[in-house]
Amino acid sequence: xxxxxxxxxxxxxxxxxxxxxxxxxxxxxxxxxxxxxxxxxxxxxxxxxxxxxxxxxxxxxxxxxxxxxxxxxxxxxxxxxxxxxxxxxxxxxxxxxxxx
Numbered sequence: 001x002x003x004x005x006x007x008x009x010x011x012x013x014x015x016x017x018x019x020x021x022x023x024x025x026x027x028x029x030x031x032x033x034x035x036x037x038x039x040x041x042x043x044x045x046x047x048x049x050x051x052x053x054x055x056x057x058x059x060x061x062x063x064x065x066x067x068x069x070x071x072x073x074x075x076x077x078x079x080x081x082x083x084x085x086x087x088x089x090x091x092x093x094x095x096x097x098x099x100x
Contacts, residue, residue: 047078 030036038046050059060075 043078 047059060077062073063076065072065074
């Protein structure tokens with residue numbers, strides 16, 4: 001929609017065709033006592049939208065800096081490390097030892 005607003009078509013539109021290619025959903029097994037983390041795709045989409053809305057220099061986590069000014073801080077990028085799942089460790093160990 002933003003691209004159409006920025007570049008309107010030169011003539012009238014008679015027909016619109018929409019093609020949807022569904023992808024299978026992720027099946028995740030969470031533990032009973034920990035919170036579910038957002039997927040890397042959801043997190044990167046959220047950060048991209050916030051960056052477009054607020055500006056890249058205004059998103060991140062506050063980090064302390066060595067300054068005499070009270071309340072001085074800098075913005076550092078978010079740490080987006082996700083723990084490896086049990087299945088990915090099994091795949092990695094199976095790939096390391098093909099005799100298994």
